[in-house]
Amino acid sequence: MKQITAVLWVVAAIVAFWYIACIPMNIDSALNAAERAGEQVDPPNAKERMQENDIILVWDNSFAIPDTWDQDRPRLPAPHEVITELWDSTVGKKITSKRSLVYHGWVTLSATMLGFVIGTGLGILLAVGIVHSKVMDLSVMPWAIVSQTIPIIALAPMIIVVLYSVGVQGIIPKAIISAYLSFFPVVVGMVKGLRSPDAMQLDLLRTYNASQSQGFWKLRLPASMPYLFASLKIGIAASLVGAIVGELPTGAVAGLGARLLAGSYYGQTVQIWSALFAAAILAGCLVGLLGLIERTVLRRMGMAQ
């Protein structure tokens, strides 16, 4: 109960801050509308208002404050506007509609999942190689680290262009960008996990004269499970970011990234914010789902009490 109260307080504080931030952000357009409607505005001239500090405008025209929360094209949309848009574009539209966030969300989700599977598989394979081979440890690991220092926003268009030129388009390039971001946490986590058995555990297997593959399947792999799940949670969030970034340079056809881009082309801030929230909710659901799988698997294995 105490926790729920605390959580609600934090949410309330964020929402309150958001509403307050809307006032100076949107006061200009609210006052323009008020002026057109024939109301007394101070200063009366739009050009002068542009020069004026937004806080002072609010101070001098406090009557317009409610209007700042109800703009057609606000600079910063109010929470209820975003929620309304989210509701309209998910529940209010047919799933097949190009305006449905469910449709766009699905486009992004499918690329995310494909990229996540590729990235996770690649990450695990690399980790297995790195743990078992000194040469791979020295040669692959530095490149894996370097790969993550390049901003994905710079790399994504090039991946898409290069793949397009060899005839690959659609979901695959996005999935590859996703995989590019998600393999790294898996490599790092799995290397740590596969190396987590201590010297005593390895000695014990040696006294049984166990082979390397027995050591892998019976000791290293099960011991790495908690590490794997921690990595997967980071990896899936990174995957989603990758898929969205991958949608930005494709000319905005479909997907949450396309929705973001279209929103910013046409100054539809409400649309941008609702797409952002859709992405955040999607990421939250994915991480939550992984957490659920984690708890089930680890409990089955007897590793969670």
Added chain:
Amino acid sequence: MIKEKKNQPVVEARQLDLTFQTNDGPIHALKDVNLSIDRGEFVSFIGPSGCGKTTFLRCIAALETPTGGTLTVNGMTPDEARRNRAYGYVFQAAGLYPWRTIAKNIKLPLEIMGYSSAEQDERVNKVLELVDLAGFGGKFPWQLSGGMQQRASIARALAFDADILLMDEPFGALDEIVRDHLNEQLLELWARTEKTIGFVTHSIPEAVYLSTKIVVMSPRPGRITDVIDSPLPKERPLDIRDTPEFIEVAHRVREGLRAGHGDDV
């Protein structure tokens, strides 16, 4: 397996030397160690930290390689003996896999060695009974006390047919009451299985109570300072520790430890 070798010592070390190369220079872990252990003996290695008692046990198990001298286990090199699964090893920590039940933990060496699953079940039940853990096979390690976990790890070492049991301070992390109890059980187990046991300990009463032979070691370089053949009978109730014979052996061990220490203490 080889009947005519019955009288040959199980472990025989001649002028065994082991030097570790470290960044701070070479460390002489074992120097000129001569020892033979006969079939069915219970041999304790006692001495302060750094005297090489664990290192010697690890040499027998082929977990370390001596840099000089000869060492045979069952008439073979230690590494051959390891590959023939000649011994079971019990570490200071139980080291049970948290993702396996007790029964599955005991099955681990059996799976690795390729026993049939019917035989695995049979052996698990047998050794669980041997260490007094019958009925706990389905529990996970965290559901058991430290003493029970260590018993399960002993059961794991007994599950396959190694006739040597090497134990490296197996009860070191347990409290004295549990330790007394386990010592009593270990003697019982030894009597029933007739295994040869090598046992590393810090505790003088434990060494004297358990062993037919006590090897006193001292550090820098690690070497044997005294080998005591215990005059105590094979049948040993816990209160044997108050008899004059027991106290006398304990005294001799203590003297040996003190002599080995030189001016260090």
